Amino acid sequence: MHPQAPLRKLARFARIYGPGRALFKAAGRLRLRLPTLRLRTQPRDIAVAGCGQFAYATIGYFLQRRFGRRVLGCFDTDARAAATLARGLGVPHQCVDIDALVALPGLRTVYIASNHASHADYAARALAAGLDVYVEKPVAVSLAQLALLEQARRRASGRLFAGYNRPFSGAVRDLRRQLQPDPAAGISLQCFVAGHVLAADHWYRHPAEGTRICGNVGHWLDLFVHMLAWRGTPQRLDVALTWVDDSERDENLSIAIATERGDLCAIMLTARNEPFEGINESIQFQHADVTCKIDDFREMVLWQGVRRERRRYWPKDPGHRDAIAQPFSDELRRDWHEVLDSTLLMLHITDMVRSATRFSTCDLPKARQELERLIASG
Ligand SMILES: NC(=O)c1ccc[n+]([C@@H]2O[C@H](COP(=O)([O-])OP(=O)(O)OC[C@H]3O[C@@H](n4cnc5c(N)ncnc54)[C@H](O)[C@@H]3O)[C@@H](O)[C@H]2O)c1
Structure with a gap:
């Protein structure tokens, strides 16, 4: 890679997405915590499953920087990913699995941004726990998974949203x-x-x-x-x-x-x-x-x-x-x-x-x- 490529990328992304979002994308890659500039008034009632780049730099950015929402808990099979997202976004609870995550008291909404094969199962579990669920694309990778998810959606009191943007x-x-x-x-x-x-x-x-x-x-x-x-x-x-x-x-x-x-x-x-x-x-x-x-x-x-x-x-x-x-x-x-x-x-x-x-x-x-x-x- 050209030695100046990361800086050029940051400058290019600042032109495309605006400086704040470009910095957040870079912070997601480097897992840095950026100072908070916005007063957060919303309750802490959101959880994130899957703590990779999209969860940090896109879901985390819009929830926290643009909507003033706060994340209560997170979970990732890679404990380092969960720990660095928790540090970066100031998340108080880091859970060991999806069941512990959806059982967090005070939770209303779960964002799922883990690997594709886990989406339908995680979304079904969160719906069964009475939560609203935003599941990233694809919502399922097989017909059997789609059936499981759709069954959970029909039985649920919570609502289901897809990340097809x-x-x-x-x-x-x-x-x-x-x-x-x-x-x-x-x-x-x-x-x-x-x-x-x-x-x-x-x-x-x-x-x-x-x-x-x-x-x-x-x-x-x-x-x-x-x-x-x-x-x-x-x-x-x-x-x-x-x-x-x-x-x-x-x-x-x-x-x-x-x-x-x-x-x-x-x-x-x-x-x-x-x-x-x-x-x-x-x-x-x-x-x-x-x-x-x-x-x-x-x-x-x-x-x-x-x-x-x-x-x-x-x-x-x-x-x-x-x-x-x-x-x-x-x-x-x-x-x-x-x-x-x-x-x-x-x-x-x-x-x-x-x-x-x-x-x-x-x-x-x-x-x-x-x-x-x-x-x-x-
Ligand atoms: N809507 C869009 O435009 C868009 C863009 C990029 C990514 N995405 C989606 O976001 C999701 C994450 O993608 P990414 O780019 O952040 O990938 P990533 O590799 O950066 O992150 C994935 C994370 O999920 C974790 N993970 C893997 N298996 C898991 C499991 N079973 N349970 C919990 N965590 C698990 C990994 O450890 C990793 O931290 C994917 O569903 C992807 O398709 C959507």
């Missing part, structure tokens, strides 16, 4: 406000994603963690399903995959989807070099009288008839702030059925990648039926 981005919300969905017209969406290079032994690649389809691609599948729901969700999604390396079919791949309602989606995940500014997304959309380009959630250009409008988003707004705020805001909640549908589609494509199937149809009503069967038998 793109629908909460400023650009997607501005696009939605501008659009008059046409029930008879198709939706076109294209997402070019320059993702992180993951080491061969990175935990995302462990077979139990659901591949990069669950780890990354789920975001854009979820965005597509969210946009389809604006007009009405189709039933059949024909999926075609191409990849360049048979031994790593979940990256440097393209996914094309067509539906019986005339929709078209193309997602390309490319990871040939490490993006210096982090993951970079170019998104294009067309429906009814609107055509739009979203450049990395920093800028959107929208054409509607004779109108052309350009909006900038600073700090970059991929929707993390509002996704994380879901438990505290009635306005921001998302229909959970969208998350179920997007997870069913994601699991279908995960199976395709695993079995090296290049073409297959995801029949959503059938997939929902199978989920119901598993819930009933669980």
Whole structure:
């Protein structure tokens, strides 16, 4: 690495995310405690399971720096991760497992940002303890896990929110406000994603963690399903995959989807070099009288008839702030059925990648039926 790369990165991130957030991201990597500048008036009623970079630098930042919320307890299978997050965010209780965490007196909400294979189980336990739960993506890495989670959600008094954040981005919300969905017209969406290079032994690649389809691609599948729901969700999604390396079919791949309602989606995940500014997304959309380009959630250009409008988003707004705020805001909640549908589609494509199937149809009503069967038998 170039000796000045960390400083250049800090400066670049300050331009993209603002200086406060850039410093917090660096503090997350170095596990430093930053002085508190904001008066915290909220009760200490939040717990965090999984104390890695996202829990610290994104969930921790928005909860504590932006919403004035305070974390009561945390848990991580790596005691050092838990201890450094506890020190960095000033968290009084460090728990030995998820059951101890969700049993903390005074707790109302749990944020789950651990490994993917643990999300559904942890979320189900927290729901069973009567808590509100925010679970990071993916919400499950198998149909059996999704059934377990959905069963827990239906029985629970608490509410469940997913960390799929793109629908909460400023650009997607501005696009939605501008659009008059046409029930008879198709939706076109294209997402070019320059993702992180993951080491061969990175935990995302462990077979139990659901591949990069669950780890990354789920975001854009979820965005597509969210946009389809604006007009009405189709039933059949024909999926075609191409990849360049048979031994790593979940990256440097393209996914094309067509539906019986005339929709078209193309997602390309490319990871040939490490993006210096982090993951970079170019998104294009067309429906009814609107055509739009979203450049990395920093800028959107929208054409509607004779109108052309350009909006900038600073700090970059991929929707993390509002996704994380879901438990505290009635306005921001998302229909959970969208998350179920997007997870069913994601699991279908995960199976395709695993079995090296290049073409297959995801029949959503059938997939929902199978989920119901598993819930009933669980
Ligand atoms: N929404 C987004 O844009 C976004 C971005 C990045 C990461 N994430 C998600 O956040 C979560 C964490 O990712 P990260 O980037 O912080 O990874 P990370 O590797 O930095 O952190 C993961 C943490 O989980 C801990 N862990 C592993 N297994 C555990 C278990 N069974 N129980 C408790 N803790 C466990 C690890 O020790 C580690 O501290 C993942 O679900 C990831 O997909 C979301």
